[in-house]
Amino acid sequence: MPEAYLCLRHREIENIDQMDVYRQNGGFSAWEKAISQMQPDEVTTEVFDSGLRGRGGAGFPTGLKWRFMDGNNWPHYVVVNADESEPGTFKDREIMESNPLQFLEGVMLTSYAVGANLSYIYLRGEFWELAHYLDERIAELEKEGLLGDKLFGSDYSLRIRTHLGAGAYICGEETALLESLEGKLGQPRVRPPFPPSFGLYGKPTVVNNVETLTNVPLIIEHGSSYYRKWGTEKSAGTKVFSLSGRVKKPGNYELPLGTTFRELIYEYGGGIIDDKEVKAIMPAGASSSMIVANDEALDTPMDYENVPNVGAQLGSASIIVIDETVSMDWLINKTVHFFKHESCGKCTPCREGTFWMSNVTERVHEGQANWEDVILLQDVATNIKGKCLCALGDFATEAVTTAIERFPEDFKAKAKSNGAASEELVETSAAVAD
Amino acid sequence: MNALRESYGQEIDQILAKYPDDEKRSAVMPLLFVAMRKDGYVNKQDLEDIGEIIGRSSTDVASILGFYTLFHDKPEGKYRIQVCNDLPCALRGADEYLDNLCDNLGIRPGETTEDGVVTLEAVMCLAACDKAPMFQVQDYNGVAYHENQTVESTMQLVESWRAEGGKDA
Numbered sequence: 001m002p003e004a005y006l007c008l009r010h011r012e013i014e015n016i017d018q019m020d021v022y023r024q025n026g027g028f029s030a031w032e033k034a035i036s037q038m039q040p041d042e043v044t045t046e047v048f049d050s051g052l053r054g055r056g057g058a059g060f061p062t063g064l065k066w067r068f069m070d071g072n073n074w075p076h077y078v079v080v081n082a083d084e085s086e087p088g089t090f091k092d093r094e095i096m097e098s099n100p101l102q103f104l105e106g107v108m109l110t111s112y113a114v115g116a117n118l119s120y121i122y123l124r125g126e127f128w129e130l131a132h133y134l135d136e137r138i139a140e141l142e143k144e145g146l147l148g149d150k151l152f153g154s155d156y157s158l159r160i161r162t163h164l165g166a167g168a169y170i171c172g173e174e175t176a177l178l179e180s181l182e183g184k185l186g187q188p189r190v191r192p193p194f195p196p197s198f199g200l201y202g203k204p205t206v207v208n209n210v211e212t213l214t215n216v217p218l219i220i221e222h223g224s225s226y227y228r229k230w231g232t233e234k235s236a237g238t239k240v241f242s243l244s245g246r247v248k249k250p251g252n253y254e255l256p257l258g259t260t261f262r263e264l265i266y267e268y269g270g271g272i273i274d275d276k277e278v279k280a281i282m283p284a285g286a287s288s289s290m291i292v293a294n295d296e297a298l299d300t301p302m303d304y305e306n307v308p309n310v311g312a313q314l315g316s317a318s319i320i321v322i323d324e325t326v327s328m329d330w331l332i333n334k335t336v337h338f339f340k341h342e343s344c345g346k347c348t349p350c351r352e353g354t355f356w357m358s359n360v361t362e363r364v365h366e367g368q369a370n371w372e373d374v375i376l377l378q379d380v381a382t383n384i385k386g387k388c389l390c391a392l393g394d395f396a397t398e399a400v401t402t403a404i405e406r407f408p409e410d411f412k413a414k415a416k417s418n419g420a421a422s423e424e425l426v427e428t429s430a431a432v433a434d
Numbered sequence: 435m436n437a438l439r440e441s442y443g444q445e446i447d448q449i450l451a452k453y454p455d456d457e458k459r460s461a462v463m464p465l466l467f468v469a470m471r472k473d474g475y476v477n478k479q480d481l482e483d484i485g486e487i488i489g490r491s492s493t494d495v496a497s498i499l500g501f502y503t504l505f506h507d508k509p510e511g512k513y514r515i516q517v518c519n520d521l522p523c524a525l526r527g528a529d530e531y532l533d534n535l536c537d538n539l540g541i542r543p544g545e546t547t548e549d550g551v552v553t554l555e556a557v558m559c560l561a562a563c564d565k566a567p568m569f570q571v572q573d574y575n576g577v578a579y580h581e582n583q584t585v586e587s588t589m590q591l592v593e594s595w596r597a598e599g600g601k602d603a
Binding site for chain 2: 165168180201244252320
């Protein structure tokens with residue numbers, strides 16, 4: 001399928017980051033139309049009908065999330081999740097750097113739809129220069145009369161503020177992000193209540209991803225059916241796929257949902273480095289299950305409903321490509337090390353489990369372990385899964401358990417290379433594990 | 435007297451204005467960044483000062499300082515080279531790059547060069563996976579990205595800092 005630039009419009013329209021160019025291309029017409037001609041509910045309905053789903057990873061229907069906002073508790077807030085920290089994800093940064101006005105218009109429309117007069121953009125601390133850039137653009141919008149008090153002669157007022165994090169993956173989890181924005185440790189909250197009833201400062205809050213909101217201006221400008229020209233019934237629109245790993249041309253590719261892995265990796269990504277064989281695909285970054293990259297998997301459409309058929313989730317669509325040169329014991333040592341570092345320490349299974357998993361993956365990778373250690377690793381992972389307040393605990397286990405299940409040969413080879421483990425033991429315990 | 439407020443009064447007021455009147459605790463992270471501007475780390479007096487500004491204890495402020503990786507509580511190199519060697523970057527040669535950089539700088543991750551110019555760190559994903567090897571530089575004033583790096587290009591950058599006069603620049 002051909003690329004379709006809805007979020008990455010800067011690749012088609014030069015200088016769309018400039019106010020006059022953006023306006024010549026329909027920029028802020030949706031904003032003016034919403035304030036002057038539409039009720040907030042109508043904006044929400046248009047987004048609901050478009051089928052737009054959250055692009056941060058969960059894929060939750062965006063319009064439905066907005067409808068959950070508690071109308072009996074005010075003020076309301078919109079908080080943009082620009083904490084982009086999943087290994088393999090680098091799409092939100094490109095959108096904000098290169099198509100900032102469309103992104104900001106999306107934040108504005110969302111704020112209007114849910115009745116927020118103050119909205120925050122929470123950026124990871126590493127996006128330091130980007131945050132200052134957005135501050136300048138927000139000031140420009142205020143000067144142009146597009147942000148501020150009594151907009152277009154209405155009673156509606158809106159201010160947008162940026163807030164920088166300071167290096168913590170966990171703050172991409174929405175309730176940890178809210179805690180962090182409140183000036184507390186970035187640790188997840190017990191849910192329910194969910195942010196639309198108890199969010200920032202205990203008030204109803206919509207938390208949405210950068211890419212999600214960047215789609216909104218086009219949906220309001222052209223209508224929900226326009227957006228459904230791309231994608232599938234259940235996965236409408238386009239998605240920015242962040243392609244990384246062992247491909248010739250890594251980068252962001254905005255394609256209709258439902259494009260196959262094969263098209264992305266071979267047509268857009270140019271195939272595997274040195275024309276090696278593709279071995280596995282991680283479609284949702286380091287949090288991903290390992291997909292065995294056989295023909296069936298390569299021909300699977302990348303959308304919310306089909307990726308589970310090959311044993312993974314689409315998530316944030318950060319596609320990390322693994323080739324035959326990579327051994328899974330090395331790979332999971334990397335991902336486990338990441339989650340151990342990023343565990344916030346609140347839930348015991350995640351805090352302790354990632355620590356012990358990392359001890360074992362290190363030992364396996366160094367060739368100092370036998371097959372029993374591999375079984376132990378599975379056991380620790382299983383004891384983390386489903387036992388934590390947020391998804392980080394589960395995420396830490398996905399690559400580990402699926403790598404061992406789907407690529408046992410890599411681990412057997414490691415166990416065998418350790419002189420202490422007899423080949424017989426490896427084979428027997430592998431049979432038990434099967 | 436609040437030393438932090440004395441040095442950065444106007445900027446602190448602008449930061450506080452970003453948050454609702456009864457929610458000034460939200461300013462703790464931006465204020466920690468302000469405190470690091472003088473010499474790259476947060477000292478005990480800063481903790482007291484920030485606590486006073488937002489109406490929290492210095493212990494509370496210290497907990498935030500300790501939680502996030504971009505905040506520092508001791509003096510180190512003037513420039514922190516923070517190399518991403520997480521999975522996607524490692525698949526594109528970041529581990530080899532980091533090893534070579536270590537050899538060239540004569541330090542390991544976590545260490546500082548003798549002249550005090552560079553602290554080298556290995557960090558988690560920086561959202562630049564398609565432009566590996568890459569790193570960010572954190573200095574007293576903020577963070578900047580350096581992508582598609584070679585050891586040679588990085589050493590040139592380091593030499594330019596050294597030419598500026600290192601610690602006294």
